[in-house]
Amino acid sequence: MQKTEIASYLDAIELKPKSVYVVHEKLERSLPLHSHSKSQLTYVDGGIAYIFIGEKTYFIPARHYIWIPRGLPHYVKVRTSATITRNLYFYTEDDHTNTFYSKFGIYPVNNLLFEMIGFTNKWSGYIEKKDEGYNFMAAIKNILPQMSIKSFPIALPTTTNTKLRPIVLYMAQNFGQQITLDNIATRFGMGERTLSRLFQSTMNISFLQYLKLLRIVRAIEMILQDDYTTTEIAYLTGYNSLAAFSKAFFQVTNIRPSDFNKQNRQ
Structure with a gap:
């Protein structure tokens, strides 16, 4: 425009x-x-x-x-x-x-x-x-x-911090992999404690909380696209079981992925 x-x-x-x-x-x-x-x-x-x-x-x-x-x-x-x-x-x-x-x-x-x-x-x-x-x-x-009593809760922090932004972009591109604080810190040449503090001080969220939010946002996108089963989405977003994915999804959205999927189909 x-x-x-x-x-x-x-x-x-x-x-x-x-x-x-x-x-x-x-x-x-x-x-x-x-x-x-x-x-x-x-x-x-x-x-x-x-x-x-x-x-x-x-x-x-x-x-x-x-x-x-x-x-x-x-x-x-x-x-x-x-x-x-x-x-x-x-x-x-x-x-x-x-x-x-x-x-x-x-x-x-x-x-x-x-x-x-x-x-x-x-x-x-x-x-x-x-x-x-x-x-x-x-x-x-x-x-x-x-x-409109209850607002949808998902908010994914963003950052312009020159040290953290490349890390966040890498995580966004590789959210389905087995991402850990340790392997991300190693990849970007810093200590685990340093990386953990950087997330907390810059975006006011822990590394693990950010990773969970990122994966659930991507999972919701996949549900809306209607191309995958819930089990497939669980593994595609980096979870090793449907139960673990369902638990994380509920913690973030207060609704089970199966119920969210039903709402989308309706």
Whole structure:
């Protein structure tokens, strides 16, 4: 996307603050880090996406939406050009009525909300109080606090640290191998204690916690692609048994991989 297109898109969001601005994108977006004065609901349809906020990367699974409060710097990346993002930028004059609107979160979409978000496909651009569809958009915003109680927990830290970044990239490319603190420290020429402290001080997470998060994020991607069985995914992500994989998956997501798979198929 050209700089002029980016500026035009961001200006359009801000132009009518009391409206709902609706954009259904069918191509990859390359918006840089940005923020705006509207609250944002983004539903990712037909693909895998990540949202970058501060020093963390949040994974957005299927049948989930992102709520981004006004003023929060962020950017979203999708994996394929076939992915559609349904973006609803809401007025904020009533955000004070519920603490939900001031907190970032990734929430599951039940059947009712799924149908309502899908129905917004008939509109694009500004929806103002005088327009058909405004009451429907307002209804979506009003029911979110009641429907969205528990946020999806996965946040994978990122880093620009020159010592740690090559290690993190290597782990991302080799997560299915038998990675240990010892063999990573040896490969990158440092002691185990030094490497352990580097993870903790730089990303506020232990080496093992980071490895577990990385593997579970990749496992979720594989589940959504629907190309492998749960047992195959367990071994492909570096676990030596289905039981060990299932335990780690539950610890991170609070749901069993088999149940998550069922939700995805539904």
